[in-house]
Amino acid sequence: MPPFRFTEQKAVSLRHRIADDIRRAILEGKLKPGDRLVELEMSKQMGVSRGPIREALRVLEQEGLLHSQPFKETVVAEFSTEEVVNVLIPIRLTVETYALRKALPAFAQEDFAFLEQCLENMRKSGESNDVVNLVESDLAFHEYIVVKSQLSNLMNIWSSIFNRIRLHFFMQDEKYEDITRVWEQHRPLIDTMRTGQIELAVTELTKHIYDMNLLSLGLPMHRK
Known part of the structure; x- marks a missing residue:
């Protein structure tokens, strides 16, 4: 022990x-x-x-x-690079991109206000080196999109992997060079979502998930 x-x-x-x-x-x-x-x-x-x-x-x-x-x-449990790349990332992509396609058409100003508040919480947590609250705010951001889809089966899948994602977020943020910058990685996603262009937003979400995960693993980023 x-x-x-x-x-x-x-x-x-x-x-x-x-x-x-x-x-x-x-x-x-x-x-x-x-x-x-x-x-x-x-x-x-x-x-x-x-x-x-x-x-x-x-x-x-x-x-x-x-x-x-x-x-x-x-x-x-330990997460190998192989497991993150071949299992966790694909599951997240399937769940979150499908949720975004269903949720974005119904997004209103109050929904964007919630996501902006998540970013502000991430910014403050990063500046105070509070990894716990940083992770919780990051999770709240992504979970909100899933819940907003109002698809019970999708939410059940998300719930089944929630703590795996949570644990990986902790591991990911501990390896991040500067956690004060984590919130900035979400800014392009919100800006693209505000355009209402679903496929562009899905593309940006895909890049975001790859970039945040691969960067923590020391692998080349997906974004060009």
């Missing part, structure tokens, strides 16, 4: 509170990719039985934040 310690849980805590505690530790970087999670040690630290901990670990494994094999250790 890494030196990070879990807080003691009250007797009323069950798998969801425990899962929230573990998830937060992973997303805030207190538990790193590859760190081992040992049920017995966690049980002692939290002051609960191993049953709800085992259930919580199962939930987080389904979310993609943990990885385990039968009769083997459970570890915090």
